Amino acid sequence: MSDFFRIKLPTLRSRNSGLRWLAVFSLGLFAFVSCRPDDDGNSGGTAPSPEARLCESSDHAGTPYDFDVPFFFPQPQLPGDNPMTEEGVELGRHLFWDKKLSRNNAVSCGSCHFPGAAFSDNAQFSTGLYGEQTDRNSMALVNLAWVNTGFFWDGRAVTLEEQILEPVEHPVEMDLTWREAVERLEEDPEYQDMYAAAFGSPCVDSVRTVKAIAQFIRTMVSHRSKFDKWRYYGEAMLSSAEFRGMELFLAEGGEPDVIPGGQGGGDCFHCHGGDLVLFSDNIFRNNGLDSVFTDIGRALVTGSEFDRGLFRTPTLRNIALTAPYMHDGRFATLEEVIDHYDMAGHPSPTIDPMMKLQGIGLQLSPQDKADLVAFLHTLTDEEFVENEAFHDPH
Ligand code: HEC
Numbered sequence: 001m002s003d004f005f006r007i008k009l010p011t012l013r014s015r016n017s018g019l020r021w022l023a024v025f026s027l028g029l030f031a032f033v034s035c036r037p038d039d040d041g042n043s044g045g046t047a048p049s050p051e052a053r054l055c056e057s058s059d060h061a062g063t064p065y066d067f068d069v070p071f072f073f074p075q076p077q078l079p080g081d082n083p084m085t086e087e088g089v090e091l092g093r094h095l096f097w098d099k100k101l102s103r104n105n106a107v108s109c110g111s112c113h114f115p116g117a118a119f120s121d122n123a124q125f126s127t128g129l130y131g132e133q134t135d136r137n138s139m140a141l142v143n144l145a146w147v148n149t150g151f152f153w154d155g156r157a158v159t160l161e162e163q164i165l166e167p168v169e170h171p172v173e174m175d176l177t178w179r180e181a182v183e184r185l186e187e188d189p190e191y192q193d194m195y196a197a198a199f200g201s202p203c204v205d206s207v208r209t210v211k212a213i214a215q216f217i218r219t220m221v222s223h224r225s226k227f228d229k230w231r232y233y234g235e236a237m238l239s240s241a242e243f244r245g246m247e248l249f250l251a252e253g254g255e256p257d258v259i260p261g262g263q264g265g266g267d268c269f270h271c272h273g274g275d276l277v278l279f280s281d282n283i284f285r286n287n288g289l290d291s292v293f294t295d296i297g298r299a300l301v302t303g304s305e306f307d308r309g310l311f312r313t314p315t316l317r318n319i320a321l322t323a324p325y326m327h328d329g330r331f332a333t334l335e336e337v338i339d340h341y342d343m344a345g346h347p348s349p350t351i352d353p354m355m356k357l358q359g360i361g362l363q364l365s366p367q368d369k370a371d372l373v374a375f376l377h378t379l380t381d382e383e384f385v386e387n388e389a390f391h392d393p394h
Pocket residue numbers: 096101107108109110111112113126127128129134135136137138139140141144147150151152153154160163164167168172173174213217
């Protein structure tokens with residue numbers, strides 16, 4: 001199929017499967033635009049990028065990927081319209097690490113999401129293709145197959161596939177229109193073979209491309225940290241400091257003589273997963289970083305006053321590798337993070353009810369703080385970050 005379609009992709013906020021909608025819509029458009037040559041990037045001079053031409057189908061070919069869910073994890077909700085295949089995952093890995101997806105061939109996805117930082121970045125803000133900085137801290141790509149509340153710190157992309165549409169065209173990150181990206185990939189014989197193996201024909205489009213990258217990212221499962229080896233696999237021991245840190249993680253904040261039910265703990269479990277599996281509930285919350293917001297977070301998506309200053313609670317798996325911390329990378333160390341929670345956050349109308357000790361604080365001792373940090377370090381999964389299957393294949 002050689003006709004180009006010039007249509008506007010659905011906005012990132014659209015509900016349900018924007019990609020499926022896109023495919024259906026494009027078929028409808030076929031009758032109207034297929035006769036027009038695709039000579040420039042501006043449909044009628046008005047439609048903004050992103051634009052893409054679509055392959056006839058993005059049905060899957062190849063060998064079904066055996067998604068091995070760790071026995072103590074819940075079942076992930078994988079999308080029905082993007083079944084994983086060995087070939088799709090491998091294609092996604094090549095694309096993830098390919099600098100061709102940036103205009104000047106300077107950055108790949110992996111430039112801001114690299115193994116040593118658990119597939120995030122160790123800079124407060126990441127540097128894009130022209131040396132400019134992103135306006136938020138890069139996010140770790142860990143167990144995203146289990147995230148179903150929306151992607152990015154503010155959840156503005158409903159699906160992982162939608163999320164991946166954004167960085168390629170982002171003017172600071174990769175600055176390439178999807179139309180140009182597709183042309184580049186199509187010129188590469190190796191990709192022709194890989195698209196054919198994953199989708200049944202060598203045709204390249206944005207839908208197939210984001211599907212393959214999403215398949216790859218969903219394979220990035222971390223479940224073999226020291227903590228897991230202790231709790232689930234019976235292969236390791238925690239030190240007494242690490243064990244005590246876990247107890248503090250799971251204990252209510254506030255001393256019992258001050259707060260009824262208080263256990264003098266760190267109170268982390270309310271938001272970061274008391275079941276000790278995913279280490280996040282992935283819910284949008286304000287953990288009290290500011291009284292006045294420079295980035296209103298979730299409210300940018302919903303427009304709601306109640307969502308001002310809320311960000312998606314991140315997983316704490318591999319957290320010792322992903323410094324600096326928070327959506328704006330404001331804390332350089334885990335010690336600073338613990339100090340923040342110890343003072344119980346800055347008051348604001350939207351601060352989470354679980355940040356309940358304002359003006360009192362958790363009152364953690366230096367030993368408590370050190371033990372909490374020791375526990376967080378047990379969540380580092382060396383096998384995950386060293387897994388060659390996630391590394392640059394080039
Ligand atoms: C220049 C640095 C940079 C590049 C290049 C980049 N990212 Fe990111 N990525 C970020 C930042 C910063 C965020 C958080 C942005 C936000 O929340 O507004 C992010 C967020 C994400 C998320 C959301 C994770 C979550 O838990 O919600 C995913 C997934 C992701 N990026 C994948 C990719 C992929 C795939 C590519 C390549 C197509 C890519 N990134 C390229 C910096 C980058």
